[in-house]
Amino acid sequence: MAENRIGARRVEDLEVFKLAHELALGVYQTTRRFPKDEAFGLVAQLRRAAVSVPANLAEGAGRLNRGEYRQFVGVAKGSTAEVGYHLLLAKDLGYFAAAQYEPLREGYVRVGQMLTRLAQALS
Secondary structure (H helix, E strand, O other), X not given: OOXXXXXXXXXXXXXXXXXXXXXXXXXXXXXXXXXXXXXOOHHHHHHHHHHHHHHHHHHHHOOOOHHHHHHHHXXXXXXXXXXXXXXXXXXHOOOOOXXXXXXXXXXXXXXXXXXXXXXXXXX
């Protein structure tokens, strides 16, 4: 595990990081069933955006000051919005059912809210 710390806590111990990581795993699992012709299109974009959320939290936590950390939290928040759109597109294209879509969408909405609070705390 990384040695990134926020105060006395590792970034991996933050609830927002844990949830973002869990959701990224869910995106990988879900996209395995997408059509093969989407491997370099929607699958790659969705996975990249999903991984960007916890990766930017980790990178921001490893920075030297709160301002830089906050900037990376903002990038992570933007990635949650990107994932949200890609999930909607995949659902509307019929790549997965609403029962698979809703928990992921709701999870990313929650992560976005948590990131907003984290950014405020870093201000």
